[in-house]
Amino acid sequence: MSIKLFRCLVNDLLIPKNQHVRHGHRLRGKxxxxxxxxxxxxEKIRLSREDPTLDFKVNIGFSVSRVTRRMITNAWSSEIIALRxxxxxxxxxxxxxxxxxxxxVRQDWLQMDGPFHIHRIAEHYDVYKHLYGDAYFMPIVPLDISYELKDDKLARAYNxxxxxxxxxxxxxxxEYNAEDGSLWTLIMTTPDGNLTSADNEYCHWFIGNIPGNRVKEGEELVDYMRPIAPYGIGYCRYIFVLYKQDCHIDFSEYKRTKPCLNLEERNWKTxxxxxxxxxxxTPAGLVFFQSDWDSSLKExxxxxxxxxxxxxQYDFPKPFIKKQVWFPLKEPFNLYLDKYRDPKEIKKEFLLRKLKKVHPFNGPEPPLKFPLAHRSNKYRPSWLRFEITKKGRKQGRVNDINEY
Known part of the structure; x- marks a missing residue:
């Protein structure tokens, strides 16, 4: 390895502009x-030399030029002078x-920095990578997605x-701005949580040949399906992509029966x-949100x-328990014996004791204000006094020791 290549690798490990100091020590890298x-x-350097197109990204969207504040100020100069x-x-x-x-103000921001801001967030969440591979596009058409809730509230999807x-x-x-006579396609898809094939997505909504911004007049090929994030996998991304069509397109091959309840028929690859x-x-608009499991998905x-x-769920291994011995001295005897009992039997015993004392309508009995003052701990073994103390403080295991 040459000295020049070694220096490049060392400089890559360092962070000259964002060095942090903690407890007098300088963190020299990640x-x-x-x-x-x-x-x-x-290995990355070797692959990039063999195939220079590995790190090359293709823009498949419309070309966009940044609208600066100076350009907007010049266009509004007469209006600004009149306001002053x-x-x-x-x-x-x-x-x-x-x-x-x-x-x-929001419309002005969307015109100036909106597409670049959404593009950075989509890059952070790997939206382009998981949908288009090495391609990307600039979302130049602001897309407004909102869900109606109770009491006239809205849940709006941002990014x-x-x-x-x-x-x-x-x-x-x-909602989006579109010229009369133009045609659009709206697709809602998720690259996460496919239950049958990890390489496929789920198409949650597909509307093609939308005249202008009248979405309800478009051709609904795949009806809408709510997010179905499985239990235990965390957040799933649900992505809306708006395409601008150059002409009328026949999407009859993607037509599905309504309602489409077979998840395999919703398999999709953007x-x-x-x-x-x-x-x-050509893709022109992008909005996505995240969703995870809630109780409504069970029904x-x-x-x-x-x-x-x-x-x-993670399948935890069974706990290792040593072979039972006589006269254990390191822990209370009752806890030691419970280790070798069936956990289901212990849970059943605790449940029966609880149901025996809890009234079906009035609930459990109110706790004593000073539980340790009602019984004397004299002439009781240490382990029993310890259990009485824990029960009075509502700590640790729940044992019915009032009968002792």
Whole structure:
């Protein structure tokens, strides 16, 4: 390995601009759990030399030029001068009564930095990587996705925020700006939580040939299905992609029966779909949210999908218990004996004792204000006094020791 290559690898490990100091020590790089090893870096350099296209990203969307504040100020120069000469606005500003239209401010932000901001967030969540591989696009068309809730409330999908499945049970309201006579396609998909094939996605919604921004007049090929994040896998991404069509497209091969309750029929691959129609459509809008398990999915799996409830849990190994010996001295004798009993038997015993004392209508008896003052601990073994103390303080194991 040459000296120049070694210096490049060393400089890559260091963080000259973002060095942190903790307890007088300078952290010279990323933590060992995040930093790549020397062998991994050499392997990446070797592969990049053999195939220079490995780190090359393809822009499959529309070209966009950043709109700076100077450009907007020049366009609004006459309006800005008129506002400065308005005495009423100046008086309202001094008395702190000037109201600002936040919706207009948001539209200006979407025009200036919106596409680049959404693109950075999508890159962070690996949206482009898991949908399009080495391709990406700039979401130049602002897409507004909102779910209607009770009491006139809305759950709006931004970029990575959390929306529960119970909140997204019905199809959302979709709004965007479009010219008359244009055609669009809206697809909602998730690359996470496929129960039959890890390489496929789930298509939750597919509407093609949308005239302008009238989504309800489009051709619904796959009906809407709520998020179905399985129990135990965490958050799943649900992504809305808006495509602009150059012409009318025949999507009859993707037509599914309504309602489509067979999950295998919803298997989907965004990359294959775009490769097939890349000459007729271009991605232009992107919005996604995250969702995880909630109690409403239990009824949806059982009654609607007619499927078993998918639960992913870690299978803990059985605890190792040493061979039983006579006269253990390191722990209380009753706890020692419970180790070798059947756990189901112990739980059953505790449940029966609890049901024996709890009234079905009035609930459990109120606890004593000073539980340790009602009984004397004299002439009792140490382990029994310890159990009485824990029970009075409601700590540790629950044992019925009042009968002793």
């Amino acid at each position: 933590p060992p759990t995040m930093a790549r090893t020397l062998q991994q870096r050499l 000469k308005n005495p009423e606005l100046e008086r309202a500003s001094r008395t702190r009564q000037l109201l600002i239209d936040l919706q207009k 990575g925020n959390v929306i529960k499945p119970s909140e997204a049970s019905n199809a959302p309201n979709v 990359l294959e779909f775009y490769r097939k129609y890349q000459d007729q459509m 949806f799996y059982y009654n609607t999908l007619k499927a078993k409830l998918p639960i992913f």
